[in-house]
Amino acid sequence: MLTKSQQLLLYLMKLKGGVVDDKTKFAKYQYFTDFIHYAFYAKPVSEDIIYTRQKQGPLSRNLTDDLEELKRQGYIKESPTYKYTLAKDFNLRLSADEKRTARFVMSKYGQLSYADLIQVCHAQAPYLSSKDGGVIEYFTAFNLVDDYQDYADFKD
């Protein structure tokens, strides 16, 4: 059975038209979804995931393992240039609110470049609240409530 973080990755990929062309972008979409969801619901979409502060932004410690597992189970394919493509259909166990947060993130950030995504998360409270390599605490996400005042009214 797929974990919540693996399901989220598949759903983000589906929202992106079945293709994510960069692993760093994938990491950022996942971070934004988990932390924005935490800001409003006091829990992330992914379960049992720790984020750390890396040079290119917040990174789930499980991202590489999750992508490997999705590849192993045949859900995604990876090109040598870290381009990921959906390879088969999947059953989603995410709640309506969790899917809505993912859609909110993709509507806001889905078209941003790699550099722009990094710039956004580097300036946010969760990233600034940790030292290089350190754990980014989820409770710092509450500071994002003010940054995403459009979340409550988001309809897709």
Next chain:
Amino acid sequence: MIIKIMQISKISVCPKFWRDWKNICKKHKGKELISWYSPSEFALLDDESKMDSIVMLKSIKNMVTNAIGDGLINIHASLYDRQTFLSLGWTIYKMRWAIDNKGKRSGLRIIFCANEGHVLFAFIATKNDCDDERQLESEFLRRIKEYFSV
């Protein structure tokens, strides 16, 4: 790419800041508010180590030092209206910090000063305890003055 504008090398805390923190802990619960040291061990630590032993204060400290270092402090904190210690090189900032999903408006209020590579945390309280602004201002200005006079 982030270019470091300034490196914060020293963290200090006005002694009464810890009294503020005890008050916050009476109203809010959570392991992120409690030091992982015993009270007797905690008393022996320097200011930065005390902050680092409390997960929320460590996050606040990192936030302030990284934001100053990256030139982003004006996004996350505001200059205080009265700058009493500018002649000494210290700038006073006020910052809001969210502790639940109501966001910053109902969270903590933090007063700190910065001078080159040195940050001094002077005051912290919940929004509800900051109704009397005049009293609040005289309290933290007195604390900062006391710190400089030591």
